[in-house]
Amino acid sequence: MTSYKDLGLVNTKEMFAKAIKGGYAIPAYNFNNMEQMQAIIQACVETKSPVILQVSAGARKYANKNLLKNMAKGAVEYAHELGCDIPIVLHLDHGDSLELCVDCIESGFSSVMIDGSHLPYDENVALTKKVCEYAHKHGVTVEGELGVLAGVEDDVSSEVSHYTKPEEVQDFVSKTGVDSLAISIGTSHGRQKFKPEQCTKNADGVLIPPPLAFDILAEIEKKLPGFPIVLHGSSSVPVEYVKEIEQYGGKLSDSVGIPEEQLRKAAKSAVCKINIDSDGRLAMTAAIRKVLSEKPDEFDPRKYLGPARDELKKLYMHKNTNVLGSAGQA
Ligand code: G3H
Ligand code: 13P
Ligand code: ZN
Numbered sequence: 001m002t003s004y005k006d007l008g009l010v011n012t013k014e015m016f017a018k019a020i021k022g023g024y025a026i027p028a029y030n031f032n033n034m035e036q037m038q039a040i041i042q043a044c045v046e047t048k049s050p051v052i053l054q055v056s057a058g059a060r061k062y063a064n065k066n067l068l069k070n071m072a073k074g075a076v077e078y079a080h081e082l083g084c085d086i087p088i089v090l091h092l093d094h095g096d097s098l099e100l101c102v103d104c105i106e107s108g109f110s111s112v113m114i115d116g117s118h119l120p121y122d123e124n125v126a127l128t129k130k131v132c133e134y135a136h137k138h139g140v141t142v143e144g145e146l147g148v149l150a151g152v153e154d155d156v157s158s159e160v161s162h163y164t165k166p167e168e169v170q171d172f173v174s175k176t177g178v179d180s181l182a183i184s185i186g187t188s189h190g191r192q193k194f195k196p197e198q199c200t201k202n203a204d205g206v207l208i209p210p211p212l213a214f215d216i217l218a219e220i221e222k223k224l225p226g227f228p229i230v231l232h233g234s235s236s237v238p239v240e241y242v243k244e245i246e247q248y249g250g251k252l253s254d255s256v257g258i259p260e261e262q263l264r265k266a267a268k269s270a271v272c273k274i275n276i277d278s279d280g281r282l283a284m285t286a287a288i289r290k291v292l293s294e295k296p297d298e299f300d301p302r303k304y305l306g307p308a309r310d311e312l313k314k315l316y317m318h319k320n321t322n323v324l325g326s327a328g329q330a
Contacts, residue, residue, distance in 0.1 A: 027044070089111050124144075144173075228273065283312050
């Protein structure tokens, strides 16, 4: 058993309390390789932002759990070397079983998500409670989820009916003991968060999505005053990256994300963790495609992964400073 404390990591408790009080959100950036981890740490050290290094079950399989543990330890040492001991959390994203959560806790994670949102309510409560009981014995914080994030395949009416029900949140939090709650108010995973027919178009032909359900967020906040709320599916899907990827041979039709102003507004509320994965994927892919297309004879991975890392760092610095408001809070 490796405790997260031995790796120099922290759990989310104090981080979230400060974020709610301060009206900002902590960035939760997904990673699965070295360049992504370097970019996250460089950006968060330079902007003096606390950070959540987020690992999905798939990413854990891809990267290897022992390597990941040591990468997290390395991230703490790297931040120190760069000159700022920012608080760093290692978090399991969308854990789907008690066994996976236990395995992560035993290999140095300081926070886990148990995503029982697809289960019937009582089963979600029972599973989440079990994870909390185990995690809390080890000082690890737990994120639960109520409400299902829409997928692009769902029809519009089922998206609405999957929003978090404010009348359930108090009962869920008190029965499970979760430390934070992911909710569904209109965000979704990936680069196609809405169907084109749900959007309007601006003068440049860019798709403008419908607003998030801030009324539901406000009701949830009323039911759980001061309780940490999490937003998944919060990439903005920058049109510049989509255009650049398409300019260099990619095909990403009907891409649409969550506008930055809406995330800024959410970050000022009880939303204190904002999950971003797709935007990083887009930034890396755009940079790599550009290099490979402009320099067809290039075959040194450092020559395209280096620019991808730089672009990622730029993106994360922008998010911390202009969207989440976490810059300067470490
Ligand atoms: O919420 C999902 C994250 O974007 C992780 O995606 O399962 O492809 O690693 P993944
Ligand atoms: P995006 O696909 O919008 O980046 O969401 C990521 C996420 O919620 C990870 O849990
Ligand atoms: Zn998610």
